[in-house]
Amino acid sequence: MKILVNGANGQLGQSIIQDWSGLEEISVKGFSRLEWDIANTEQTIHIMNEEKPDVVIHCAAYTKVDEAEGTGGYSSYQVNVEGARNVASACQRVGARMVYVSTDYVFDGNQSSGYTESAPTNPLNWYGQTKRLGELWTLALCKNSVVVRTSWLYGIDGANFVWTMLNLAKKQNMLYVVDDQYGSPTYTRDLGDGLYRLVHTPQVKGIVHMSNVGGCTWYHFAKKIFSFADLEMQVVPVETKEFIRPAQRPINSNLIHSRSGEGIDYLPHWTKGLARFFLDGRERGLLD
Numbered sequence: 001m002k003i004l005v006n007g008a009n010g011q012l013g014q015s016i017i018q019d020w021s022g023l024e025e026i027s028v029k030g031f032s033r034l035e036w037d038i039a040n041t042e043q044t045i046h047i048m049n050e051e052k053p054d055v056v057i058h059c060a061a062y063t064k065v066d067e068a069e070g071t072g073g074y075s076s077y078q079v080n081v082e083g084a085r086n087v088a089s090a091c092q093r094v095g096a097r098m099v100y101v102s103t104d105y106v107f108d109g110n111q112s113s114g115y116t117e118s119a120p121t122n123p124l125n126w127y128g129q130t131k132r133l134g135e136l137w138t139l140a141l142c143k144n145s146v147v148v149r150t151s152w153l154y155g156i157d158g159a160n161f162v163w164t165m166l167n168l169a170k171k172q173n174m175l176y177v178v179d180d181q182y183g184s185p186t187y188t189r190d191l192g193d194g195l196y197r198l199v200h201t202p203q204v205k206g207i208v209h210m211s212n213v214g215g216c217t218w219y220h221f222a223k224k225i226f227s228f229a230d231l232e233m234q235v236v237p238v239e240t241k242e243f244i245r246p247a248q249r250p251i252n253s254n255l256i257h258s259r260s261g262e263g264i265d266y267l268p269h270w271t272k273g274l275a276r277f278f279l280d281g282r283e284r285g286l287l288d
C-alpha cells in the first residue's frame with residue numbers, strides 16, 4: 001500500500017513518517033510544504049499523477065488559530081479550503097483514499113455532553129470555519145474519504161502546549177492557565193497509531209472522531225505536565241475571559257468516539273499519551 005503524507009514537516013506529519021517508515025506492508029512518503037504546496041492546483045495534480053498513491057494522509061493545514069483571524073482569513077482559506085479541495089479532487093481522479101485530519105474547533109463547545117460525529121457543527125473562529133469547509137469539500141469530491149477530527153494535538157517535534165509549558169518553566173515558577181476550557185489532549189504518536197488502523201480498515205468512511213480518551217482543562221493538563229516533568233511550578237487557574245485572544249475557543253470540545261467499534265478502537269487515555277510523550281522525549285535526550 002502506497003501512502004503519501006502532505007504537511008510532513010508539521011508535528012503530526014513528522015510523527016507519522018518516523019513511525020511508519022520501514023514498516024513492511026506499506027510504503028510511506030512525506031512531502032513538506034516546499035515539496036508539495038497543496039494550494040497549488042497544478043503541482044497537486046502533477047504529484048498525484050506521478051505517485052498514484054493508494055492513500056493520502058492530509059496533514060497539511062494552516063494551524064495558527066489567532067493569526068487566522070487577524071489576516072482576514074486569506075491564508076487559512078487558501079490552505080484549509082482550496083488546498084483540501086485540490087487534494088480531494090486529485091485523490092478522486094487517481095482513485096486514492098483521502099484521510100483529512102480535522103479539528104474539534106468545528107464545534108462551538110456549548111454542548112456539555114460532548115460531540116458525536118453527527119453532531120451539528122458551528123465553528124466559533126475562522127480557523128474552525130475553514131477546517132469545516134475543507135471537511136465538506138473532502139467528503140463531496142472524494143468518494144473514498146474519511147474526515148478524522150482530533151483535538152489539542154502535541155508531538156515531540158513541533159510547537160505545542162506541552163513544550164510551551166516546559167519552556168516557560170525554565171524562566172518562571174508561577175503560571176496562569178485557563179481552567180474553563182475542556183478538551184482531550186492527544187499525542188501525535190497515539191493518533192498516528194489510530195490512523196494506521198484506519199488505513200487498514202478501508203470500509204470506514206465519512207467522519208470519525210479520534211483523540212486520546214478522557215479529558216481535562218488546560219489547567220489540569222499543565223499540572224499533569226509539571227508532575228510528569230518533576231518540576232515545581234505554581235499553576236494558578238484562571239477563566240478564559242481573563243485571557244483576551246483574537247480567536248474565540250470552544251468551552252467544551254469533548255469529542256465522543258461513537259465509531260470506535262468499527263475496527264479502529266479507542267486511543268489510550270490522555271494521561272497515558274502524555275506519559276508516552278515523556279518516555280519518548282527522554283529516550284531522545286530532549287527531556288530530563
Ligand SMILES: NC(=O)C1=CN([C@@H]2O[C@H](COP(=O)(O)OP(=O)(O)OC[C@H]3O[C@@H](n4cnc5c(N)ncnc54)[C@H](O)[C@@H]3O)[C@@H](O)[C@H]2O)C=CC1
Binds near residue numbers: 058104
Ligand atoms: N495542533 C492542534 O492542536 C490540532 C491540529 N489539528 C489538525 O491536525 C492536522 C495536523 O496538525 P499539526 O501537525 O499540529 O499542524 P502543524 O502546523 O504542525 O503542521 C501543518 C503543516 O502543514 C504545512 N502547510 C501549511 N500550508 C501548506 C500548504 N499550502 N501546502 C502544504 N503544506 C502546508 C505546514 O508547513 C506544516 O508543516 C491539521 O490538519 C490540523 O488542523 C486538529 C486538532 C488540533
